[in-house]
Amino acid sequence: MAIAWSEKASYVEVLSRPPSLSPPVILTQDELKKIAAYKAVEFVESGMVLGLGTGSTAKHAVDRIGELLRLGKLKNIVGIPTSKKTQEQAVSLGIPLSDLDHHSTIDLAIDGADEVDPHLNLVKGRGGSLLREKMVEGTCKKFICIVDESKLVKHLGGSGLAMPVEVVPFCWKFTANKLQNLFEDSGCVAKLRNDSKGKSFVTDNGNYTVDLYLKKDIGDLQVASDAILRIAGVVEHGMFLDMATTVIVAGELGITIKNK
Numbered sequence: 001m002a003i004a005w006s007e008k009a010s011y012v013e014v015l016s017r018p019p020s021l022s023p024p025v026i027l028t029q030d031e032l033k034k035i036a037a038y039k040a041v042e043f044v045e046s047g048m049v050l051g052l053g054t055g056s057t058a059k060h061a062v063d064r065i066g067e068l069l070r071l072g073k074l075k076n077i078v079g080i081p082t083s084k085k086t087q088e089q090a091v092s093l094g095i096p097l098s099d100l101d102h103h104s105t106i107d108l109a110i111d112g113a114d115e116v117d118p119h120l121n122l123v124k125g126r127g128g129s130l131l132r133e134k135m136v137e138g139t140c141k142k143f144i145c146i147v148d149e150s151k152l153v154k155h156l157g158g159s160g161l162a163m164p165v166e167v168v169p170f171c172w173k174f175t176a177n178k179l180q181n182l183f184e185d186s187g188c189v190a191k192l193r194n195d196s197k198g199k200s201f202v203t204d205n206g207n208y209t210v211d212l213y214l215k216k217d218i219g220d221l222q223v224a225s226d227a228i229l230r231i232a233g234v235v236e237h238g239m240f241l242d243m244a245t246t247v248i249v250a251g252e253l254g255i256t257i258k259n260k
């Protein structure tokens, strides 16, 4: 049975719905993202230093944190945003902000993902952010990843969708060719990402993004990660290996919380 959206509650955790209640509404993907995000925010406590993620799922979590601060249900939160966009959102919500230079230990980070494998490894960056996310989420005590169930995969990178790599603009074609050749056996095609105006997409850090499209999965992820990072010109890639401590999945049958 599909999860039902309650008009009274901001989210619901139901596996079935009493027949006496009004007919359930099938949730949209965005509503599922919101459910996962709100669940994650239940782990936030006053006084925490929080990594604030980026993307359409993380946006719901940041909104919720802002709301709880405004209502006085959370106090003394410091947010470390993982992108300029999240920074703007947090500022608009009145969330006090800092950065890694001033807070090198983060209690909890909450962020979305593009793919999640059964070992809680992630692909991130299809929305344009990955480097700041990796810096922030790599230094937190707990990293809760929030997704709707469409993000679950058996193997990272095998979905035919982009595996993002942030590269320096200098001779990006050279770097893209190196990346494509590295994964030749997986039928890799490396493409520079463009923005909505058809110009090279520029990250928050002034870099470009090369998206790797793979026909097969890339085998051992740690080996692939190390090989990518050895290419001069690569800044960082979107595989977040062994980083998420918890993944909250919202789906048709309710919420699933997977812990490392």
Ligand SMILES: O=C[C@H](O)[C@H](O)[C@H](O)COP(=O)(O)O
Residues within 6 Å of the ligand: 053, 054, 055, 056, 057, 058, 111, 112, 113, 114, 124, 125, 126, 127, 128, 129, 130, 133
């Ligand atoms: O670049 C974007 C980030 O890594 C996002 O967290 C990721 O793409 C998931 O985004 P969304 O929640 O919008 O699906």
